[in-house]
Amino acid sequence: MTAKIITVTSGKGGVGKTTATANIAVALAQMGQRVVCLDADIGLRNLDVVLGLENRIVYDLVDVVEGRCRLKQAMIRDKRFDELHLIPAAQTRDKNAVSPSDMMKLGDELREEADWVIIDSPAGIERGFRNAIAPADEILVVTNPDVSAVRDADRIIGLIEAEQKEPAKLIINRMHPEMVQRGDMLDAEDVLELLAIKLIGIVPEDEHVIVSTNVGKPVVLEEKSMAGQAFRNISRRLMGDEVPLLNLEFKDDFLTKLSRIFK
Amino acid sequence: MSDWLKKFTNQPNSANEAKERLKLVLIHDRTDINPEVMEKLKDDLLKTISHHIAIEPESVTISMLHEGREQRLVADIPLKHYDRSKVG
Ligand SMILES: Nc1ncnc2c1ncn2[C@@H]1O[C@H](COP(=O)(O)OP(=O)(O)O)[C@@H](O)[C@H]1O
Ligand SMILES: [Mg+2]
Numbered sequence: 001m002t003a004k005i006i007t008v009t010s011g012k013g014g015v016g017k018t019t020a021t022a023n024i025a026v027a028l029a030q031m032g033q034r035v036v037c038l039d040a041d042i043g044l045r046n047l048d049v050v051l052g053l054e055n056r057i058v059y060d061l062v063d064v065v066e067g068r069c070r071l072k073q074a075m076i077r078d079k080r081f082d083e084l085h086l087i088p089a090a091q092t093r094d095k096n097a098v099s100p101s102d103m104m105k106l107g108d109e110l111r112e113e114a115d116w117v118i119i120d121s122p123a124g125i126e127r128g129f130r131n132a133i134a135p136a137d138e139i140l141v142v143t144n145p146d147v148s149a150v151r152d153a154d155r156i157i158g159l160i161e162a163e164q165k166e167p168a169k170l171i172i173n174r175m176h177p178e179m180v181q182r183g184d185m186l187d188a189e190d191v192l193e194l195l196a197i198k199l200i201g202i203v204p205e206d207e208h209v210i211v212s213t214n215v216g217k218p219v220v221l222e223e224k225s226m227a228g229q230a231f232r233n234i235s236r237r238l239m240g241d242e243v244p245l246l247n248l249e250f251k252d253d254f255l256t257k258l259s260r261i262f263k
Numbered sequence: 264m265s266d267w268l269k270k271f272t273n274q275p276n277s278a279n280e281a282k283e284r285l286k287l288v289l290i291h292d293r294t295d296i297n298p299e300v301m302e303k304l305k306d307d308l309l310k311t312i313s314h315h316i317a318i319e320p321e322s323v324t325i326s327m328l329h330e331g332r333e334q335r336l337v338a339d340i341p342l343k344h345y346d347r348s349k350v351g
Binding site for chain 1: 276277278279281282284285286288289292293331332
């Protein structure tokens with residue numbers, strides 16, 4: 001068994017990387033996949049609370065890298081899925097405690113433990129980002145449909161190109177369909193044209209995300225949530241399924257335009 | 264929003280403005296070339312080329328084109344019209 005390693009990253013902070021990582025991981029686990037998520041945002045640990053696993057932490061990523069524990073000891077088992085594990089970030093260390101080659105080595109070990117390794121990256125263009133993408137087979141860039149998030153996404157996409165990685169794929173998060181309709185928000189087509197990369201999903205703005213984060217239960221576990229559905233679709237696309245984009249109550253005109261994007 | 268709809272409603276459209284502004288910002292971000300650098304480049308090019316051929320400096324345009332994520336610097340340099348009757 002050898003896992004595929006996916007890194008979720010962004011240029012700008014707060015665009016939804018941790019939310020996306022947690023939800024993609026849980027959705028894959030729901031589909032019966034063995035998943036390890038790795039929080040590479042050292043010093044700003046968050047994936048544990050989003051997954052509701054903060055009370056179970058004993059060891060962290062830096063403990064593994066520095067040899068204070070075995071890999072398995074740092075893998076916290078999820079409450080809901082036996083085959084979903086989290087390796088938390090260290091909270092009291094900084095990004096320089098880990099190097100890209102440490103991450104490659106860790107990635108290789110993790111490949112034996114799961115079908116998927118999903119890495120939550122810190123925002124920005126420095127060491128933490130380089131650590132997070134070092135072992136990645138595939139990189140997902142999260143952005144919001146606003147000017148600064150798109151600009152920063154472009155920087156990151158350029159850096160990923162320079163690392164000679166596979167071209168990244170884009171998640172557009174926090175889309176407000178009604179604002180797009182009004183002409184007050186960039187639509188997916190605009191963003192894709194500007195960034196010139198492939199789309200893997202559009203996630204609507206959804207209050208369920210905040211509620212689910214409050215209680216540590218990722219929104220994909222919420223049947224009715226639109227954002228949950230969008231993350232489930234992204235996970236299915238990672239598995240290789242062809243899944244049409246969500247109907248985000250766009251008019252027909254939008255839907256046909258959106259469906260063209262996926263060709 | 265589709266283009267025909269934009270024309271139809273004819274309302275100020277902040278998404279369009281965002282897109283146009285982003286286009287320009289991204290060109291500069293990707294190439295590290297700002298308008299000032301472009302002007303200097305243009306001056307230097309004109310000087311060098313003028314040493315060898317007669318050109319129309321006012322009609323020279325230099326622009327950055329992008330295809331996907333590739334950038335291309337395009338110079339359009341019209342030559343000075345030669346009056347053949349005066350030659351020889
Ligand atoms: N689709 C969404 N709808 C509503 N809120 C969202 C959505 N995605 C993310 N958020 C909220 O935005 C904030 C930042 O998200 P987070 O995943 O922590 O971003 P990052 O990891 O990129 O810093 C969180 O409070 C999260 O609940
Ligand atoms: Mg985060």
